[in-house]
Amino acid sequence: MAYINIDHLTKDYGKGRGIFDVSLEINKGEIYGFVGINGAGKTTTIRHMMGFLKPDEGNVLIKGIDATKNSAEVKRHVSYIPGEINFPGNSTGEVFLKDQIYLSGRGSWEHAKELSSLFQLDVTANVHSMSKGMKQKTAIVSAFASDADILIMDEPSTGLDPLMRDVFLDLLKQEKEKGKTIFMSSHIFQEVEEVCDRVAVIRQGKIIDITDMKDIRYNKNKTYRMEFKSREDFERFLSLGYQIGQVKAEDLQVFAQIHDEDINRLIQDLKSFDLVYFKEIKVSFENYITEIFKGED
Numbered sequence: 542m543a544y545i546n547i548d549h550l551t552k553d554y555g556k557g558r559g560i561f562d563v564s565l566e567i568n569k570g571e572i573y574g575f576v577g578i579n580g581a582g583k584t585t586t587i588r589h590m591m592g593f594l595k596p597d598e599g600n601v602l603i604k605g606i607d608a609t610k611n612s613a614e615v616k617r618h619v620s621y622i623p624g625e626i627n628f629p630g631n632s633t634g635e636v637f638l639k640d641q642i643y644l645s646g647r648g649s650w651e652h653a654k655e656l657s658s659l660f661q662l663d664v665t666a667n668v669h670s671m672s673k674g675m676k677q678k679t680a681i682v683s684a685f686a687s688d689a690d691i692l693i694m695d696e697p698s699t700g701l702d703p704l705m706r707d708v709f710l711d712l713l714k715q716e717k718e719k720g721k722t723i724f725m726s727s728h729i730f731q732e733v734e735e736v737c738d739r740v741a742v743i744r745q746g747k748i749i750d751i752t753d754m755k756d757i758r759y760n761k762n763k764t765y766r767m768e769f770k771s772r773e774d775f776e777r778f779l780s781l782g783y784q785i786g787q788v789k790a791e792d793l794q795v796f797a798q799i800h801d802e803d804i805n806r807l808i809q810d811l812k813s814f815d816l817v818y819f820k821e822i823k824v825s826f827e828n829y830i831t832e833i834f835k836g837e838d
């Protein structure tokens with residue numbers, strides 16, 4: 542059985558808003574990305590995972606525990622970063638972090654201090670006077686310091702600058718190495734591509750795609766772009782029978798789709814051509830998602 546099991550989850554807010562028949566299985570040790578545009582249903586799904594919302598239909602099991610019926614029990618295993626951070630009380634970051642460690646019964650202040658210095662977070666500041674980025678860092682430090690088995694995070698890198706985002710992504714990779722299970726929503730495709738093992742795409746409350754990132758990272762069907770010096774070479778190449786994606790005849794350019802098994806043949810053939818350039822076109826997760834959305838329109 543999966544570590545986290547979202548089974549036919551539905552919350553209907555009317556007028557087509559909400560989430561509908563959402564089913565996902567997240568395995569232990571995975572970093573699982575959850576992607577969708579604004580209003581797609583990410584936060585609604587995540588709130589059900591934390592037991593904050595009661596579904597109209599379906600359920601969420603976290604390590605076999607029903608998230609709605611046993612929300613308190615689920616929280617013993619999960620650290621959570623909400624999409625909108627509102628700290629209770631009027632304390633410093635340090636007091637807040639110590640309280641969270643005490644309340645969760647997990648983790649240590651030593652670890653929280655290490656993480657704070659990693660994120661260059663001033664924990665002496667009052668949580669209410671913190672900037673958006675500082676609040677986000679405090680929530681991240683709190684979630685990671687409490688050393689839970691499972692991390693559920695709603696757009697956790699929001700408000701972080703690019704340098705801090707890299708620090709955060711490195712931390713995610715380290716946590717995965719330790720065997721943690723991570724579920725995170727995001728609308729930043731590059732970060733999803735960098736860290737996630739699998740990604741689910743939600744649109745208008747429905748799951749429209751689940752991708753194993755290995756299929757994108759190690760795709761054996763590659764696209765190569767090349768430009769020929771002469772029209773004669775350009776036309777001779779087109780007659781060789783390769784699978785051609787796109788052709789820009791006026792620029793003497795060809796996009797050929799070549800399986801890894803055929804790369805030697807291609808290189809042999811190209812020896813008899815005069816090329817301006819030859820390069821591989823990388824397929825990014827962003828391109829992949831764009832194609833999926835096009836298909837849904």
Ligand SMILES: Nc1ncnc2c1ncn2[C@@H]1O[C@H](COP(=O)(O)OP(=O)(O)OP(=O)(O)O)[C@@H](O)[C@H]1O
Nearest residue numbers: 554558559577578579580581582583584585586624
């Ligand atoms: N309490 C509510 N009452 C009515 N509609 C709601 C409620 N909460 C969410 N919705 C609607 O459900 C849909 C999904 O919202 P949700 O907040 O889950 O999307 P999201 O993917 O997290 O968006 P964002 O990226 O903007 O945070 C939206 O159309 C939203 O307006």
